[in-house]
Amino acid sequence: MTKKTFSKILLFGISTIAITALLIVTVVYSYYDGQTQNKLTAVASIISYELEQSDDYSFINNVIDEDTRITLIDSDGTVLADSSVDFSTLDNHLDREEVQDALTNGIGTSMRKSATLQENTYYYAMVLDDGRILRVSTMAKSVAGVLGGMSPYIIIAVIAVVIIAVFVSIAITKSILKPVEELGEHLDDVENYKTEEELKPFVNAIKEQSKKRRALDKQKKEFTANVSHELKTPLTSIAGYAELIESGMAKEEDIKPFASVIRKQALRLVNLSEDIIKLSELDEGTDRGIDFRSLDIYAIAQNCVNSLSINAKNKNVSITLEGEQCFIRANESLLEELIYNLCDNAIRYNKENGSVRVIITPVDGKVKLSVCDTGIGIDEKYQERIFERFFRVDKSRSKATGGTGLGLAIVKHIAQIHGAELSINSVLGEGTEINIIFDR
């Protein structure tokens, strides 16, 4: 991260500097260009003045200037004098662009390779009062030529700029990454950590996550404590009764009822461990993937009703299935477990001669499962809580009927896994209706 950020900043810095340098070179070059042209105009006006003062123009042949070439051309194009080349060897100059230009406009300029000197040359020509043409020219320097003279300074400047860019990049990288590194060191105490504005969304996400983790940890701890408590009661009872029998303190006629208590408590432990295993499987299952297929929920409900009909009969409760065949995408054993738990509760928390109705109906492209009973009902203030693990409205009734306090927690979990909507409708003393709406 540090390396990447650093190289990005350095790259950005150096490219900015390079672009700026390029712009400066362009400006310097065009300034130099302008200066050259000004110089030519100035030289031309001085020479033209000289020529007006005297008829002798031979001095032109003797001008020695490495940069500037002066040529005097007669109105018919014959070269009369030249400061750089022997004028007698020069051809007629009437066709030169700047000469033609000057003949039309009074003055003329051009830039081209000189036929004589073979260099890129600026020309400035002006028509004198007597019709002759005075031309001054100078070699045009290329960008490299202009910069060439400054090369040692440029090299020093480039090295200095790169070194400065590296140090500045290091400093910027550090200042950007410092808050992130500091945050990393304070992750355990992120709640109280004050950070830069830019990092707030990140910090808030961490805070949110640690809150969730803590809630989950708390839930786990509570669950473990509850499990230990739930295990302890039947185990203590089993140990106590077994001890009475073992020590001979139990009378002959007590042994059978004591054994019955031991069996019932052992059965509770079996139920409890089964439910705990189921819940932890469900907790893991959400990550592992569960096998879903198209199932007839009516047929599955039928199986549950059949297998619970004896329990219902024992409690003088009637249990019936209504509705029609409906297919939903579900996991078979989980769906069976869900319906079984709901029906089992509806029987266990029912009244003498009560009834349980299981209804399967299609609604708005979905399928509704309702389990309605005419039982004891649930006080409104508990209706949300009954889906919590180990929550029971009446502990003794739950235990007496073989409840573990986990049945509805399992139901809620299974509904969630199926993306189904769960709702409860209950009136204390009159009965309860639990509805689950499945997608097809």
Ligand code: ADP
């Ligand atoms: P339990 O094993 O105790 O039945 P559940 O998780 O299945 O555990 O249910 C939690 C509590 O919700 C029960 O102890 C009971 O008090 C209440 N409850 C559940 N179903 C019904 C129902 N059909 N009628 C009345 N109360 C119910």
